[in-house]
Amino acid sequence: MRVCVIGTGYVGLVTGACLAHIGHHVICVDNNEEKVKLMKAGQSPIFEPGLSEIMTGAMQAGTLEFTTDIGGGVAHGEILFIAVGTPPLPTGESDTRYVEAVARSIGAHLDGGYKVIVNKSTVPIGSGDWVRMIVLDGIVERQKVLVGAGGGEVTTLESVPAFDVVSNPEFLREGCAVYDTFNPDRIVLGGSSSKAIAMMQELYAPIIERQYAEDKSLPPVPVLATDISSAEMIKYAANAFLATKISFINEVANICDRVGADVTQVAKGIGLDSRIGNKFLQAGIGWGGSCFPKDVSALIHTADDYGYDTHLLKAAVSVNQRQRLIAVEKLQQVLKILKGKTVGLLGLTFKPDTDDMRDAPALNLIEHLNRLGAKVKAYDPIVAQSGMRHGLTGVLVETDPERLADGCDALVLVTDWQQFRNLDYNKMASLMTNPVMIDGRNYLDREALQQAGFYYVGVGR
Ligand code: NAD
Ligand code: UDX
Structure with a gap:
């Protein structure tokens, strides 16, 4: 099938690449020119295990393309995914301005045959009808421009291109996004048009039938077809x-x-x-x-x-x-005064196998420790690997775990990266002023750490 994915972040790029891998012809659109340039060169702008390989394979097979041209993408796709971000506003509600911009733009470019517009972004309940309304606005605005330029008649309801909106929420986890896409627990489809739901089922058929699953003998993936609001609420x-x-x-x-x-x-x-x-x-x-x-x-x-x-x-x-500050409490119990002490963070990302720092507990820890007068250093494998800094302030980012340990009064394991299980903790303890380990994920081998000379503190153990 011909697919267009608008917004190529963690969700859009993984969705686009995986759909291309199973044989659909996918055009991924993003308005970030740098990202598109990188992806056109076959590079993934995000770290996600297995994604680069899937991207490269599909690009070589000619089923995956990248562009900043939303008009071209909309013209190509019979199924149009909206996969842009819906970040939080200071009030806690979701910022839907990117979804709105894309829906309007889809409307402005909608022409030709029937299309299914899919809300893949996580959007507030009721967004299905709202997206439909914005798309219609986009169509009308375009018609006005055409009329203004002497290009035709004013739109009547009958001349509106045919489309339906479907809610298809995404449940992938970062760090295992490709695996989750091929091995979903369920697929949720919200919408009232049986034609649109049937097209979505056709799109996902190879995944539903477990053709790309790790365990191909499993029964088909359950598909829950429901109304839009329930899908959004799910x-x-x-x-x-x-x-x-x-x-x-x-x-x-x-x-x-x-x-x-x-x-x-x-x-x-x-x-x-x-x-x-x-x-x-x-x-x-x-x-x-x-x-x-x-x-x-x-x-x-x-x-x-x-x-x-x-x-x-x-x-x-x-x-x-x-809970995000429980490590500070534990540091205070062991070290008492934190002012003038050096604390090393093992891990910065909110979970392993991702380069995502959005709302990572490490950010709160850094801020709070700084406030208490402690010096904060950190080592994270992905940050070290990619050299990215995410605009981190108040923390000295080290390039390896031993440099991190050097001169620290305590270490805090923040992210359960697998490689942290196998560090040379004997060496690290010897480099520290005070070998204290706050294991913020209960991830390390307590006995081994104690044998290496650490005073070990877990969470709830
Ligand atoms: P993201 O911030 O990583 O990516 C969004 C992309 O959209 C960016 O590349 C941005 O440049 C692009 N974009 C923004 N406006 C655009 C426009 N007008 N035209 C074209 N491209 C535009 O976001 P994400 O983490 O992939 O999340 C996308 C949505 O999926 C959100 O609603 C999120 O809640 C939901 N979701 C995310 C995850 C996850 O693990 N990240 C999982 C499930 C659902
Ligand atoms: C989550 C949902 O799992 C996924 O279905 C949805 O699509 C997006 O949000 P993600 O945020 O990528 O995925 O990671 P997840 O593995 O769910 O972990 C989220 C946070 O919970 C991480 O900070 C992780 O460290 C923490 N976590 C997870 C725990 O503290 N304990 C656990 O037992 C599991």
Whole structure:
């Protein structure tokens, strides 16, 4: 099928590249010229395992193209994905201006045959109808320009190009985005047009039938076809549930710390109950990233707009805010005064295998430690590898773990990068003023660290 993906960030680029990999002809559009230049040269602007290989293969096969020309993309696609960002506004609600700009632009370029416009971005409930309205506005504006230039008649409803809007929320996780795209737990399609839903099912058929799955013997991927508002709500509810589950185990961890229980054992024990499940029960320094914080806030905001004061969701957020600074509390318990001390952060990104720093707990830690007068250094494999700095302030970014350890009074494991399991902790301890390890993800081998001479502190154990 002919596909156009507008917005080539974590979601758009992965979606575009994976759809091209399974044989669709995909044009990816972005208004960031630098990004498009990079992608045209076969390079991924983001770090995502397996993505570069998929991109290169599809580009060589001629199924994946990149452009800044939205008009060309819209003309090409029978299915048009909107995959631009919906970042949080200071109020907590979602900033939909990029979606609006793209929807208007689609309208301005819509011509010819029937098209399905897909909301892949996470958008507030009710956005399906709103996008439809903006697209129609775009069509009318274009017609006015054409009429003004003596190009034709004023648009009547009958002459509007045919299109439908479908909500198709994305559930991929950064760091395993390609895997998640080929191995989804479900595909959600919201819309009232059976023609549009059928086209979406055709688009995803190879994935639904597990042709690209790790385990091809699994039954087909469940497809939930529902109304647009429910599809939009599913996305928010899923993220809010997972974030709440983590806040729950973090709260349990804080109680464990006080009563002398081990939260990793508790998580194992409750996770064996199939009604609870063992996933998303890793206690630590809290959830971050580009989705959980903004989507939970947006859902709270939507509820507020409709006169419902959420209690559970607000509590999940407040537990998380406190949890992000749990490492500071633990540092104070061990080192007492932090002013004049040097703290080294192992990891900066909000989770491993991504270069994304959006709403990373490390940012709060850096700010708070600076405020308390501590000097902060950090080492992160992706930051070291790509040389990117994300405009980080208040932190000295080191190029390897041993330089990080040198002269530190304590280390804090912030991100559970796999390579942190196998560092030379004997050497690192010997380079530190004070070998203290706050394991913010309960990720390291406590005994091994203790043998290396570290005073080890976990979260809830
Ligand atoms: P992103 O910020 O990484 O990428 C957005 C892209 O859109 C950028 O490349 C930007 O240049 C481009 N863009 C902005 N305005 C444009 C325009 N007018 N025309 C063309 N391109 C434009 O965002 P993301 O992380 O990929 O998220 C996209 C959406 O998907 C968001 O709504 C997000 O909530 C949702 N989502 C994200 C994830 C995730 O893990 N990142 C997972 C599920 C859903
Ligand atoms: C999340 C959702 O999982 C995904 O379905 C959605 O599409 C986008 O948002 P992502 O943000 O990429 O994905 O990462 P995820 O693996 O969910 O982790 C989010 C945060 O929770 C990270 O900061 C992670 O460290 C933290 N986390 C996760 C925990 O603290 N404990 C856990 O048990 C799991």
